[in-house]
Amino acid sequence: MSVASAEKSADVRAGRPIAPARRSRLSQTKREWVAAYLFLLPDVLGLLLFVGIPMVLSLSLGFFDVSGFGTYTFSGLDNYRRMFGDPLFLGSLQVTIKYVVVLVPGLYITGLGLALLVKRPAPLLGVFRAMLFLPNVISLVVVALIWKFLLVDRIGVANVLLSKIGMGGRSWLGDPDLALWALLGVTIWFLMGFYMIIFLAGLQEIPREYYDAARIDGAGAWRSFWDITLPLLKPTSFFVLLVSLVAAVAGPQGFDLVYVMTSGGPANATNLTTYYIFDQAFRYSNIGYASAMASFLVLVLLVFSGILFALTRGGRFDFD
């Protein structure tokens, strides 16, 4: 019995008149809608203010020649035309494609692999999980500085250790053939703990009984992985692929690590499109051109996200 109905019964027993129940002007359903919108309002306001309006302004700036000193001249599609004739922009797209093609599967494999490793009960499991996630709580600038120091030519720790097996003497950040790989290695090291946690959550959702049944039917670990784990991880996989794709194309780690570790060099070997956009906007004051490139990048991301959504029917999965 609720408190209200108990009080009502007491009033009836005591012979006191019962006050008429105050009727709300809104139905229960509508009140729930209002409550929901009120809860959502801060997020919506924040998104509009800090994402929506800047995006609209950025999209608009792409049609202007912006001097960087307060003068805006309407230039129509000039910035977009310039983009496709700019070898540095096209080069940066090539670098970004290589980066995405390695990073997204790399994060998927390392994240899932680590999650499978730390899923089983073991001594000090919490410590291992925390250690793997730890890079995510460190500032990207600090991460970049530490790795830059470790990868220094000749005297860096990486080269000193590799020289013991006859593989030293490489310029990890100064050789155009190696710099992007070094950057990818650091990026995967930095992000894999985050994706491990997501996969871990997905793995813990899979009922234990499925594995027990498979084992009784004679399935080994490999068969269980392919026929139970992977299919039931579809929603998690979709989320990881989508988020890592966005992170690879426009995530802060790409920009921050490049900014601190290589400045887009050597010879533009790590000049990701996000970094090139920054360069054009802030080093050359080509804010209109940079905005056009940013809009193009958003469009590319939307197209790829759309394809992912289409392939998975909007992220809905069945497990037939």
Place this chain on the structure above:
Amino acid sequence: MTLQGGTRTFGVSRRSLIKAGAGAAGGLGLFGPSALPLISPRSAMAQDAPLTFWQFYAPGGQVASQTTWFEETVASWNEQNDQQVELVYVPNSDYMDGTKLPTAFAAGEGPDLFIISPGDFLRYYNGGVLQDLTPFMEQEAIDDFFPDVLANRMVDGKVYGLPMEVEPMAFYYGLRAWEEAGLTDGDIPQTWEQLLEVGQQLTNDQRFGILFDTNPGYYQNFTWYPFMWQGGAEIQNDDATSGMRDPGAVAALKFWQDAVNMGVAPRTVLGGGGWDVAPNLSTGYCAIQNVGIWAISALAENAPDFEYGIFKLPIPEGGEYTTDLGGWAFVANSQGKNPEAAAQFIVWALGTMSEDSIQRGVAWCTEAKSDMAPRQSVQEVAEQGGFAEGPLAQFAQEILPGGRAEPRVTPEVYNSISVAIQAAMLNGTDPEQAAEQAATEIEAFLATYDGAPIL
């Protein structure tokens, strides 16, 4: 929107655009008209607020003596004037090639006073934000500045910036590494070839022989220009073609490429970059470093026990000696709170014939920092004091003569040269091909460029 010059270009002010955006937001019911002042706080700013002076020295800079010089200069002005000046420290990494200044100006919130290198002069001059200092200066004081040094801060005979220093480039070497390799004073290289030979002798599995800057940026270009000039090439020829495809420029690209390919020069540098001497030279990462005069005070501050020598830039076969004379200048924002007062502050600090102004220049070049003087009067006083002996004397007598002021170029020209240097030095691109590409891009840009002259 207004039509400009009969073309289909529409001039829209930044404020109009932001207001339009904010208006659109208001239309969504998110903001009322009262929100606009929040977007443009400058409109509500008091006219007598202190002038902000952005630089990377004070308060809290890396070298105490330089911080003190800035603080004392501003304190002295503030004692004598109603219009106060306030120092705003911007870390060096955010200043040189950084975002702080460009972002501030793009937002219409640029500082009232700031310092710039010649490499950035045209960007701000062509942007229309540099205040003419000429009306506030006596002709005698203008004439007191060395013409070459002042020239790249002038347009159409007007002065838009006053240099505080002249910073020639040279090579520094660690004496211990030099002696360990069995080298003597007689081995000081005179030519590029000799430099590479000495570099090879100094290179081992823990150390590079020679260090050139490897990071793409204004500074790397600045350090590369003298090698191009030594072979007789120029960024821009008199006939508006680019000298980047001339043999001198190709040879300079190849010289740096050879140094890297031979394993004598590193592909990456330590610390803040190639300008940072303590993390690279005094730690033993390299034995010889291509760096400017400021390294004297930097080593005195950060590695006082490190013993080193200096020699001037070697030249190519048949080339002529020169070096690059860098240095920063005080400039005023013509769209700031009080541009006239800002100009007066600069002239008072660096550009009058008063004893105070000259002594301030001397103190900066010989005590706070280790620099050559931008003015005859400062040079004369300094020669009796700080420039009389030691490394500064070597710079004054041996390295400075024959030097050329750092060129002022637009970001577009800078970028084409930077891409060529990076490609040849670090990517193994044929220097001739890299130079040709840069020359083509520069010529295409110059064909339509109508800003202040590139020097």
